[in-house]
Amino acid sequence: MTRTLNKVLLVGNVGKEPDFKFTSSGIPVVTFRMATTEVWKDKENNQQEHTDWHTVTAWRGLAEVIQKIVKKGSKVFVEGKLQSRQFDDKTGQRKQVVEVLAENILLLEYKKYTRDDEEFTDTFSLNGHKKYDSPYEDPITDIESLTKLKDMPF
Secondary structure, eight states, rough: OOOOOOEEEEEEEEESSOEEEOTTTSSSEHHHHHEEEEEEEESSSOOOEEEEEEEEEEHHHHHHHHHHHTTTTEEEEEEEEEEEEEEEEEEEEEEEEEEEEEEEEEEOOOOOOEETEEEEOOOOOTOOOOOOOSSOOOOSSSSHHOOOOGGGGO
């Protein structure tokens, strides 16, 4: 059997507030739309751009984290896989959708904001996990000084 790969990596902006729900069996699920924009110069050196919209779905704990920290306009990195599914719409028409099933999400821009008159001020790390105060100091305080490109062996 030949091996295959289904991997999606996206960096873009969330287009509207994530839609957070629970399934009938109580499993949390969130869906949101995100835009990725490609920019290039044409033959006349004019800047061109094209935006694609992607539907992203996350389940369980990742869905709960997204619901708390991701909002319209957030810049995010999404790692996941493509998934297609079929369903019957309200008129009985058979529809097919292709979406990204998120396995990991990184919040690239954190902004203090409010949602439904509740203020969120928790600090989250870039991979969406809540940071907890530690009695130990972080041994790496200046990551940029440790990773100079000229020092890389390749």
